[in-house]
Amino acid sequence: MYLYNSATHKKEEFKTHTPGRVEMYTCGPTVYHFAHIGNLRSYIMEDVLEKYLRFAGYDVNRVMNITDVGHLSSDADTGEDKMLKGAKRENKTVMDIAKFYTDAFFDDCRKLNIKTPDVVQPATGCIDEYIKIISKLVDTGYAYLAGGNVYFDSSKLERYYIFNDHDEEDLAVGVREGVEEDSNKRNKNDFVLWFTKSKFEDQALKWDSPWGVGYPGWHIECSGISMKYNGEYLDLHCGGVDNAFPHHTNEIAQSESYLGHPWCPHWFHVHHLNDPAGKMSKSKGEFLTVSLLEEKGYDPLAYRWFCLQSHYRKTLVFSWENLDNAAAAYTKLLNRIAALKPEGDVDTAVFDEYREKFLQQVGNDLNTSMAVTAVFDALKAKTNDATKLAIIGEFDKVLSMSLLEKAAALREKAAQAVQSGGGDYVITGEGDPEIDAKVLARYEAKKARNFAEADRIRDELKAQGIEVTDVKGGASWKRI
Numbered sequence: 450m451y452l453y454n455s456a457t458h459k460k461e462e463f464k465t466h467t468p469g470r471v472e473m474y475t476c477g478p479t480v481y482h483f484a485h486i487g488n489l490r491s492y493i494m495e496d497v498l499e500k501y502l503r504f505a506g507y508d509v510n511r512v513m514n515i516t517d518v519g520h521l522s523s524d525a526d527t528g529e530d531k532m533l534k535g536a537k538r539e540n541k542t543v544m545d546i547a548k549f550y551t552d553a554f555f556d557d558c559r560k561l562n563i564k565t566p567d568v569v570q571p572a573t574g575c576i577d578e579y580i581k582i583i584s585k586l587v588d589t590g591y592a593y594l595a596g597g598n599v600y601f602d603s604s605k606l607e608r609y610y611i612f613n614d615h616d617e618e619d620l621a622v623g624v625r626e627g628v629e630e631d632s633n634k635r636n637k638n639d640f641v642l643w644f645t646k647s648k649f650e651d652q653a654l655k656w657d658s659p660w661g662v663g664y665p666g667w668h669i670e671c672s673g674i675s676m677k678y679n680g681e682y683l684d685l686h687c688g689g690v691d692n693a694f695p696h697h698t699n700e701i702a703q704s705e706s707y708l709g710h711p712w713c714p715h716w717f718h719v720h721h722l723n724d725p726a727g728k729m730s731k732s733k734g735e736f737l738t739v740s741l742l743e744e745k746g747y748d749p750l751a752y753r754w755f756c757l758q759s760h761y762r763k764t765l766v767f768s769w770e771n772l773d774n775a776a777a778a779y780t781k782l783l784n785r786i787a788a789l790k791p792e793g794d795v796d797t798a799v800f801d802e803y804r805e806k807f808l809q810q811v812g813n814d815l816n817t818s819m820a821v822t823a824v825f826d827a828l829k830a831k832t833n834d835a836t837k838l839a840i841i842g843e844f845d846k847v848l849s850m851s852l853l854e855k856a857a858a859l860r861e862k863a864a865q866a867v868q869s870g871g872g873d874y875v876i877t878g879e880g881d882p883e884i885d886a887k888v889l890a891r892y893e894a895k896k897a898r899n900f901a902e903a904d905r906i907r908d909e910l911k912a913q914g915i916e917v918t919d920v921k922g923g924a925s926w927k928r929i
């Protein structure tokens with residue numbers, strides 16, 4: 450596989466420390482609120498990446514943290530504590546908030562067919578790991594105590610900026626609102642590893658440490674959790690592009706200083722979901738969640754389909770119109786798959802040819818739009834329906850769009866509609882499940898006011914020599 454590496458700014462052949470095995474780490478959510486669909490874009494693309502790597506034959510160990518302590522709202526070491534903010538807003542304890550929003554996050558993931566990583570670790574469960582790392586950093590002079598807190602000394606590094614040049618990364622801090630300088634810091638890029646004194650005196654979660662009772666900084670949790678479950682050599686680190694600086698930069702600084710050798714060679718960053726006016730965030734405009742999509746009548750998988758259509762390194766522009774288009778395309782695809790007859794033997798030569806092509810095309814920097822195209826190509830393949838279904842099922846191991854399951858459900862629904870009295874829409878015809886499925890798809894499209902799709906299906910049926918007549922409570926069809 451070839452994958453763009455944010456650390457080297459180029460597309461590279463993906464290699465792992467142990468051949469055939471991928472140690473993969475994903476920055477997880479801060480569980481103080483529902484997940485925004487913009488954040489979920491990252492998790493969708495990381496899910497596709499993991500599934501592609503497995504599809505390509507790798508054994509993957511994927512680890513993710515859950516930030517339930519210490520994440521400050523500015524992403525630097527200033528601003529408000531996100532967890533405390535959530536607890537105050539809802540008049541609950543921090544742990545109640547964490548539990549509630551962790552469950553909500555995984556509910557959203559399930560609806561979007563995002564697999565749960567092999568290891569999910571709440572940050573509060575690994576305090577000993579952080580203390581072990583910080584102790585060594587203090588002993589070796591990479592960290593210092595000031596004002597009751599432990600800071601990482603960024604001046605000890607030959608190279609601190611990783612993802613961009615100096616000016617660009619600084620700029621990212623400069624534009625943040627309300628950044629207050631911490632006078633304990635020796636250098637402006639130093640960051641807190643352990644707090645005992647913070648402006649949050651009412652911090653609910655505190656632990657004993659060699660530096661006093663307190664709690665860890667945000668960045669240390671990902672290094673600690675990754676080293677515990679991925680080992681000393683991480684192959685692939687993922688996150689949203691806004692995590693690159695300072696979060697990932699600081700993870701690299703502390704991990705490599707602790708380990709004394711390079712830590713993670715490959716960095717995968719998913720770009721933003723924007724609205725037509727600019728970057729979306731929880732703080733402005735309509736708060737877009739999976740639940741809101743459902744309330745508005747969308748299948749959450751239509752959003753997944755929308756994300757797959759564009760490349761992870763491009764900003765994706767969200768609008769309801771764009772989502773409508775993706776939802777219509779998804780429905781149309783399912784109807785086409787439902788019309789395939791699951792009969793006959795799979796032509797393994799054709800199957801292998803399509804699988805190999807998919808592996809190559811999608812393996813070019815996780816080209817998901819090519820993966821989408823590949824499904825349509827499979828529908829047009831010069832082979833029998835059983836082979837087409839097998840190919841589509843194979844591709845769906847990576848896409849996770851429930852293509853075969855949903856198509857089978859549509860076929861079943863069509864079959865029920867054929868039996869008189871079996872549902873609210875009755876189809877009478879000459880007993881051909883493929884035609885029945887199309888007639889039902891036309892009805893569903895009309896019901897959804899997607900008249901263009903309904904007309905397209907009618908024309909397609911006409912081209913097959915089928916005439917459909919709408920009758921009360923259903924439709925009847927015959928060959929002409």
Ligand SMILES: [Zn+2]
Pocket residue numbers: 475476477671696
């Ligand atoms: Zn992280």
